[in-house]
Amino acid sequence: MSFSPMPSAEPAPSPHASIGLTAVRGPGQFARLLALVLGAALALAGCSSIPTVGPVGTASAQRGDEQQEEAVFSPEGPAAGATAQETIRGFMEAGKGAADDYSVARQFLSPGMAETWSPAQRATVYRSSRVVATPDPNLFQIQLEVQSTVDIQGIRIEAPAGSTESIPVQAEKVDGEWRLTAVPDGIMLSLASFPAVFMxxxxxxxxxxxxxxxxxxxxxxxxxxxxxxxxxxxxxxxxxxxxxxxxxxxxxxxxxxxxxxxxxxxxxxxxxxxxxxxxxxxxxxxxxxxxxxxxxxxxxxxxxxxxxxxxxxVDLGKGNGEVRSAIADPSAGATQIVVYQGELAFYGDGPTAVEGVPSVAGYGPRSPATSADGATIAFLDSQEDTLLVTGKGQEVRVAAEGARFTAPSVDPKQWVWTTQPSGSGTAVLAIPPGGNRDAAAVLSAPWLEGLGVTELRVSRDGTRVLVAAAQGGNSSVMIAGIVRSAEGVPVSLTTPATLQVPAEAGAVDRVKWASEDTVVAVRTGAQESVPVILGPGREAQLLAPKEGILGLSAGNGTEDVFIQTDAGIFNKVGSSWALRSEGVRDPAFPG
Structure with missing residues (x-):
């Protein structure tokens, strides 16, 4: 699973077709090819084609599977007497062979095209494809059902379900054999081939x-x-x-x-x-x-x-070897915070009272969150319109009041994060340690216009937010960066990347970090729900369905996942859910 662009309120023209057209090389070829495509568009319905639907496969390419060895593919070069469409199909297949700078793929191109074609510019990953002829005997279209693209920097962007792309290709006879004289930069790979070629x-x-x-x-x-x-x-x-x-x-x-x-x-x-x-x-x-x-x-x-x-x-100078090592994938620990019998409690093997914290039963606590060291505990009242903060040896104080808040999240610097509706969008609040609404940072995030945030979780490294948001009955799961001042004060959120959620998971409204680069999402409610594990370096993994999921939490990895129903807390055991505790609600690992 990988990142995709933030969806806009209005359907945007596909960027893929424009890239395919503008990347065409050769003097005057783009203008001619574009004109031919437009002129042939109405006649395509009656044109011949070679349909080929590749198998739809999924494969995980997680960090633990990384290999240094080169993927060895030996695609076949052009066959004597091949048709233009067969030549185009052979060129597509040769995109799997990166050896010697794609020397086999270049054999399908005219000499001039072989010199200028740049395979590294872009990889288009498709679910199915076909090569379509047009009334012009030298002009063809490669029609793809696009799953994702990978740019020259290795950034993979998944396309929304049902995305298609038409790529114009020009072919001519060279020394009696068909060769491609105009084709976009980049390679094309079937979804089944992608994990074998890329890591x-x-x-x-x-x-x-x-x-x-x-x-x-x-x-x-x-x-x-x-x-x-x-x-x-x-x-x-x-x-x-x-x-x-x-x-x-x-x-x-x-x-x-x-x-x-x-x-x-x-x-x-x-x-x-x-x-x-x-x-x-x-x-x-x-x-x-x-x-x-x-x-x-x-x-x-x-x-x-x-x-x-x-x-x-390079002389590393004084103190070489003494520089403090940065922390990778910080642990969530083994203890969650929950609501038990109307009070805050820690939850490991079972619920235990939080020592040194006053009673909060009068607030009807909901959705608690805690810092990694347990020094800061935030929660909402029963109406979810008051954000409260406490901690060991501290009184309960009101941090913010107003419209409906989302469940709080506490970052490594003890800032308490939440969101609330604002105008036609959502306001993101970050309240400093010991502060309240008057001292809160209200973060700039224009991309939240028109979106209703249902959950926001700060990453355990404090640099990113994981957001579930709804718009017009649809939902999105996004990751944005937190821009901070030199003093560490949150200033704004970057334009996010989006994780594509499989249709089987529905309109998810709860999201949690399971590791530095893996998240879990679920749709809550009375109906049967299918939790899903997502991440930019993995294919989506659907978990066992469960009726009446009301809450979700995740700790250290994809096996450390918990859900809440009216019956209690369940934890993931293989492909099933096992009842862990009754009478406990709103579980959350630190963060």
């Missing part, structure tokens, strides 16, 4: 305080040289939804001295261009080395990383 890999950037590693899932072709591709992507910077929310130790414009990261006896040597580090402090260089190690160490042939500059060793 998911998390890039890592620092949180703004350099305390946490923040994942940025990308997709890379399984072939030799992947380490250099990963380093280049790190040097370019984070994906759009993380820009401004994370930082890199490498200054903008840093480049490799050469497009390679050689590996010898398990040590990868990252050689930066000369003078790249001229302004870097000892601490900067140490942070750069740590970032390279974090990004490369999961490759199975790399055990250590050496950073050089212009071929010379």
């Amino acid at each position: 998911a890999h998390n890039l890592y950037f620092y949180s703004s305080d350099y305390e946490y590693w923040v994942p940025d899932t990308r997709w890379f072709i399984r072939r030799a040289g992947i380490a250099a591709n990963i380093v280049n992507a790190v040097l370019v910077g984070p994906a759009p939804h993380l820009q401004g929310a994370v930082v890199s130790a490498f200054p903008s414009g840093t480049e490799l001295a050469r497009d390679a990261v050689p590996v010898a006896s398990g040590e990868a040597t990252v050689d930066l261009a000369a003078d790249s580090l001229s302004d870097a402090t000892d601490l900067n260089r140490q942070q750069m080395t740590a970032q390279l190690q974090q990004n490369l160490r999961s490759l199975n042939n790399i055990t250590s990383v050496a950073m050089t500059e212009g071929g010379h060793s």
Whole structure:
């Protein structure tokens, strides 16, 4: 499962067709091809075609499955006497073979086209395809049911269900054989082939305080040289939804001295261009080395990383090895906070009282949240229009009042987050430690216009928010970055990336982090619901259905998932739900 663009209120024209057209190479070919496509559009219904519907497959490409070995495919080159449509189909199939810079795929192109075609620009992943002839004997269309696309930076964007794309292709006889003389940059892969050709890999950037590693899932072709591709992507910077929310130790414009990261006896040597580090402090260089190690160490042939500059060793300076390591995938612990017999309680093997906290029974507490250290506890009253905060040795105080609030979330810096309706959209509130509504940061997020947020959860690294939102009967699950000031005050949310939710899961309204890059979502209500596990580096995983799900929580990984019904709390056991406790409600892991 991967990120998709934020849906707009109005249906937007598909970006795919425009990319397919504008990427056509060759003098005057684009104008001619576009005119021919428009002229032929009305006649396509009666044209011949070669329909081919590829098998729809799913495969997980999680971090634990990463392989350094090159995926070896040996696609066949052009067959003598092949028709134009067969040549186009052969070119599509040859997109699986990246060896020697796609030398086999280039055999299907005219000499001039083979010189200019750029396969790395884009990968289009399709569920089904067919090649359609037009009245012009040299013009064809590749019609795709698109599942996703991967851009040159490895960012995978899933297309909404039912998305299609028509790609114009021009073919002519060259020395008596059909060859493609105009075709868009990029390759086309069936959904079944995609996980064998590409692998998911998390890039890592620092949180703004350099305390946490923040994942940025990308997709890379399984072939030799992947380490250099990963380093280049790190040097370019984070994906759009993380820009401004994370930082890199490498200054903008840093480049490799050469497009390679050689590996010898398990040590990868990252050689930066000369003078790249001229302004870097000892601490900067140490942070750069740590970032390279974090990004490369999961490759199975790399055990250590050496950073050089212009071929010379880099002096990491004083305190080398003493720089504090950032935290990756912080643990949620084993204890949840719940409501039990009208009071706040901690829940591990069973409910236990929260020591040092006054009674809250008079508020009818709902949807509690706690910080990782338990110092801050936030909850809503029974009407969900008052946000309250307490903690060990603290009185209960009103943090905010107003319209209906969503369940609170507490970030690592003890800020309490919630949302409430505002005008035609939603306001995001972040209340500082010890503060109230008057001191709250009201975050700028224009993309929330027209959306009703049903849940917002801050990531355990404090850099991102996970949002479930509804609009016109439909729902979205989105991840946005948190932009903070130099003092750590939340300022705004970045334009989000969207996780596509399978239709079987319905209009989900509850979402929880299960790890640094995996989330769980569910639709609550009296009807049978199907919880689903989502993530940018994995295919969606539907869990066992359950009637009357009222709550959801997730701890450390996809097996540490809990749901609540009127009967009590259930935890995930394999493909089933097992009753864990009765009389407990609103479970939530820290965060």
